[in-house]
Amino acid sequence: MYVMAYAPYGADGIIIRVEVDIRRGIPGIDISGLAEGAVREARERVRAAFRNSGFPFPQDRILINLAPAGVRKDGASLDLSIALAVMAASGLVAIPENLMALGELELSGRIRPIRGVLAATAAGLRSGLREFIVPAGNAGEAAILASGRFTAAANLAEAVHALMVRSETGALPPEPVFPAKGNPSEALSWGDFAEVRGQGRYKRALEIAAAGGHNLLVFGPPGAGKTMLARRLPSIMSPLTPEEAVEVTRLHSLAGQLTPDAGESCLITHPPFRSPHHSASAEGILGGGKTIRPGEISLAHLGVLFLDEAPEFRSNVLQALREPLEDRVITIARADGQVRLPAEFQLLLAANPCPCGRLGMRSGRDCFCSTEEIYRYWRKFGGALLDRVELRVAVGSPELRDRGQEKEETSAEIARRVHRAVKIQEERFKGSPVRRNARMPPAVMDRFCLLTKEAEKTLSAGSEKLGFSGRAYHGVLRIARTIADLEGAASIETVHVLEALQHRIQGEDPYDVLSP
Numbered sequence: 001m002y003v004m005a006y007a008p009y010g011a012d013g014i015i016i017r018v019e020v021d022i023r024r025g026i027p028g029i030d031i032s033g034l035a036e037g038a039v040r041e042a043r044e045r046v047r048a049a050f051r052n053s054g055f056p057f058p059q060d061r062i063l064i065n066l067a068p069a070g071v072r073k074d075g076a077s078l079d080l081s082i083a084l085a086v087m088a089a090s091g092l093v094a095i096p097e098n099l100m101a102l103g104e105l106e107l108s109g110r111i112r113p114i115r116g117v118l119a120a121t122a123a124g125l126r127s128g129l130r131e132f133i134v135p136a137g138n139a140g141e142a143a144i145l146a147s148g149r150f151t152a153a154a155n156l157a158e159a160v161h162a163l164m165v166r167s168e169t170g171a172l173p174p175e176p177v178f179p180a181k182g183n184p185s186e187a188l189s190w191g192d193f194a195e196v197r198g199q200g201r202y203k204r205a206l207e208i209a210a211a212g213g214h215n216l217l218v219f220g221p222p223g224a225g226k227t228m229l230a231r232r233l234p235s236i237m238s239p240l241t242p243e244e245a246v247e248v249t250r251l252h253s254l255a256g257q258l259t260p261d262a263g264e265s266c267l268i269t270h271p272p273f274r275s276p277h278h279s280a281s282a283e284g285i286l287g288g289g290k291t292i293r294p295g296e297i298s299l300a301h302l303g304v305l306f307l308d309e310a311p312e313f314r315s316n317v318l319q320a321l322r323e324p325l326e327d328r329v330i331t332i333a334r335a336d337g338q339v340r341l342p343a344e345f346q347l348l349l350a351a352n353p354c355p356c357g358r359l360g361m362r363s364g365r366d367c368f369c370s371t372e373e374i375y376r377y378w379r380k381f382g383g384a385l386l387d388r389v390e391l392r393v394a395v396g397s398p399e400l401r402d403r404g405q406e407k408e409e410t411s412a413e414i415a416r417r418v419h420r421a422v423k424i425q426e427e428r429f430k431g432s433p434v435r436r437n438a439r440m441p442p443a444v445m446d447r448f449c450l451l452t453k454e455a456e457k458t459l460s461a462g463s464e465k466l467g468f469s470g471r472a473y474h475g476v477l478r479i480a481r482t483i484a485d486l487e488g489a490a491s492i493e494t495v496h497v498l499e500a501l502q503h504r505i506q507g508e509d510p511y512d513v514l515s516p
Contacts, residue, residue, distance in 0.1 A: 001088035004100040004129055005081035006120035007073050008254050010292050010332075010339035013119050015100075015127050017067040018081045020089040025061030033066030036074035045076070045105045046083045053109035053156040058090045074291055076104035077114040080133065083156060084163070093160055094167045096131060100124045101159070103135040109156040113137030115256030118249055121146040131172055133159050139175060140266040141253055144246060151175060190235040191228075194408040198398045199225050205393045205503055206230075207414050210237045211421040212482030213436030214475075215325070215347040215388060217310075217507050220395035221361040226350040227308050233348065234273045234304070235411035238422040244302050245269050251301055251342065255294045272303035278312035285317050286324075288332050292339050297324050300345040302435075310349040311380045318385060321347065325388045328439070346438070347389065353378075353513040360513035362397040378510040390438070390475040392507030394515070421485040437482045442474055449481050450491045458494050462501045476500045 005016040029043040050057040064082055066073050080103035088095040102120055103111040117138040122145055124132060132150035134142045139152035151172040153159035166172050193203060202218055202225070209216045210233060218226045240248060249268045252258050258266045276285060276296045287295030297305055307313060324330045328344040353359040354374045359367040369377070386392075425436055428448060434440060440448060451459065459480070463473045479500035480492045489496070506512040 001085055001095060003081040003085040003088070003095055004098075004124065004127075005078045006100065006102060006116065006123060007071075007075065007077065008116035008119065008291065008293070009071075011119075011251070011254070011294070011298075011341045013116060013123055013254070014068075014071055015123055016073065016078065016081070018078065018085045019065040019067060020082075020085040021063045021065075022058055022060050022086075022089045023063070027059045027061065029062045029064065031064045031066065033069040034072045035066060036072055038076045039066070039073050039078055042076065042079050042082050042105075045079055045107060046086065048107040049079075049083060049105040049109040049156050050086075052107060053160075055087070055092060055156070055160070058086065062086060062089075075114075076112075077102055077116070079103060079105035080111060080135075080153075080156070080159060084133075084159065087160065093163045095163065096166060098128065098130045099133065100129050100131070101133045102138070103133070103153070103159075105156065111135045111153055111155055111159065115258075116254045117141040118144055118246075118253035118258075121150070122246075122250060131166075133162060133172070141249075141258060143175065144249065144267050148174065190411075191232045192235060192411045193229070193232055193414055194410040196225055196229050196232070197408060199229060199395055202226075202229055202393045202395050203409070203414075205391045206233050207236065207418060207486070208479060208482050208503070209233070209346060209348070209391055210414075211418045211436075211486055212425070212478065213346055213438035214390045214479060214482065215349075215438070216391040216393070217349045217351070217386070217389045218393045218395060219351045219353050219507070219510070220513055221359065221397055222352060222357045224395045224397055226395060230306055230308070230348055230350055231273075231275070232411065233306075234270060236415040236418050237271045237304075238415075238419050239269055240271060240302060247342070248272060248302050251294050251298050255299060257299065272300055273306060274300040274303065275306040275308060278307070278309050280313070280317065282314070282317050282320055286320055286330055286332070287341050292332055292334070292341075294341050295330070297321070297330060297343040297345055298341040301342045302344055303346070304348055305345045306348045306350070308350045310351045311377055313380075315380050315382075318380060319382055322384055322388065344435075344439070349381075349389065351381075353394075353510040359510065360394075360396055374510050383508075386507060387469055387471050389507070390479050391503045392505075393503065394506045394513045396513070417486050420488065421482065424485045424488075437478045437485070440478055440481070445474065445477060449477050451480075451497070452491055452493055455480075455492050455494045455497045458497045459501075462497070466501075466505060468504075472504065476504050479503060 002019045005018050007014045081101040084101050087093045113135045118141040132146050136152040136154040142150045151162040274296050285296045324343040330341050330343045332339045354369040355377050356368040480496040483496040484492045
């Protein structure tokens with residue numbers, strides 16, 4: 001007898017076939033198939049869960065095989081499938097052929113939630129499985145893709161009862177519908193652009209970044225509002241499409257990041273905004289570990305990765321972002337193979353211009369850093385990484401006398417322009433893997449980035465004067481296309497190119513903060 005299970009690994013995971021054979025011999029349990037520590041320990045958990053749930057445990061020799069046998073299995077998510085396979089082999093319950101069971105067993109028989117349930121149901125459906133038993137705490141995840149095809153069990157007895165109902169009626173007991181309500185508390189925590197006075201150029205750069213998916217660097221002295229405005233970026237971003245929402249939620253499920261409320265779906269409907277601390281390791285940012293899990297760049301997939309105090313991050317972490325920014329995937333190489341994790345994210349960097357932070361302050365206090373120290377601090381970015389950042393903004397300390405002088409635009413007003421620009425891009429790139437202007441390949445720019453003659457002359461002259469690389473030239477063209485989309489213009493005008501150039505000229509030199 002066998003039951004299907006799932007082991008998280010990389011972006012897709014592995015479907016596991018749990019096979020059980022019971023034969024006469026000295027009572028005991030053997031597990032084959034490269035079972036690691038937590039899987040081997042399932043022998044005692046399953047035995048105790050049987051007894052404490054009121055089921056007799058077979059007093060024979062039990063062989064459990066986990067196929068494919070050549071793949072290492074770890075974690076406690078196989079407990080329930082092992083228990084049900086033992087029950088089926090001993091004749092206690094009938095198991096349908098297309099069933100996947102997921103869950104960790106406590107000694108009492110209670111089923112604990114696990115990570116990766118959404119990824120497991122997606123992999124199971126692709127493999128032809130049609131019925132699922134999941135922990136009650138993961139019901140919101142299972143409902144996203146397997147609604148009407150799963151039952152949620154709080155303990156081993158409930159899982160057995162569901163299978164008995166399945167034997168009599170031909171279907172698992174239905175589960176309630178979980179409405180996708182998003183996360184209103186998170187929306188409230190974003191704040192509003194109107195709460196921040198001044199910094200109009202920075203706000204405009206965030207609007208362009210949200211509309212076109214562009215990377216952005218903001219630098220200036222402490223207290224200028226860099227982080228405050230950056231954390232309000234989600235309030236103007238366009239929601240994810242249903243397909244994108246499932247993909248993002250699946251990655252968070254694999255990482256064990258979902259905490260759904262009772263009676264609600266845990267579907268992530270808004271672009272994720274990830275903000276790791278600057279002490280994060282390369283594995284934490286890129287992904288990895290003994291059992292490979294998504295890192296911050298994959299958890300920011302189709303959203304934003306915000307690195308506050310960016311120069312304080314380790315140099316190897318910053319430079320490791322270069323390939324994912326280009327390829328939109330991260331390839332993690334191990335001795336037993338490679339794992340590819342999706343990583344299509346916007347990079348948002350915030351930095352002080354120098355180690356002490358005083359450079360560019362209007363208070364009159366002098367910077368304590370030498371020129372050599374300032375440039376050493378700035379070199380942590382590296383030219384190759386900065387070349388991939390299309391928008392650069394230098395901000396100064398706010399003028400306190402300007403407070404209350406004029407009404408600021410709200411996030412809702414800015415978001416309406418962003419949503420219109422996103423709709424234009426969705427129509428433009430329909431049928432292609434490209435989502436936003438920032439990912440537009442050079443091969444199609446002649447088709448989608450139509451410039452007037454004056455705009456073309458301006459772009460050529462500006463690129464030659466500023467010594468742009470090929471990537472920088474295409475970056476300015478993409479930004480100009482986004483600015484035109486925000487205005488609803490079909491072709492790129494000179495004013496769009498000039499604004500795009502203005503957002504590109506700073507950032508190579510930290511002393512640019514003196515003339516924001």
